[in-house]
Amino acid sequence: MALPSDAKKQIIEFCESKAKSKSKFYFNDFTKIFPDAKAREVKKVLTELVNEEIMIFWSSGSTTMYGLKGAGKQTAAEHEA
Template sequence: MESAKATILEFLEKKTGDKSKFYFNDFTKLFPDEKGRDVKKVLTELVKAEKVEYWSSGSTTMYGLKGAGKQGAAEHED
């Protein structure tokens, strides 16, 4: 699980310059031999550890590095 967490964090850090939020399916592509449920468990652990956050539009859930992107910047404005 630790290597999977590192893989996800590395992916997010490399891609954050392009965009800050990613669909669940973007992460399943990183682990083609794993079941979606196992990938979801890793993402959930990263959310609990506050390394990753999820964002929901109501119909779609996306994941990104905590505090990254426009949403993250707006949340810290006073």
């Protein structure tokens, strides 16, 4: 089944709803929002959000997570622009 047309909005709202406790999310946190969609469809939307600079990748080197740009302590703590 294809993703709903407001998939991007749902992803952003999901991240914002968890903002108090979490700023980074595993990929499969997003596939759970769209249980009927294929993982590759969800990945395409996340990639678009990254390309639009709404979301960012966070990587430990071994694991990668997604988060809203500017969310969490990481940005300031890393002395990034």
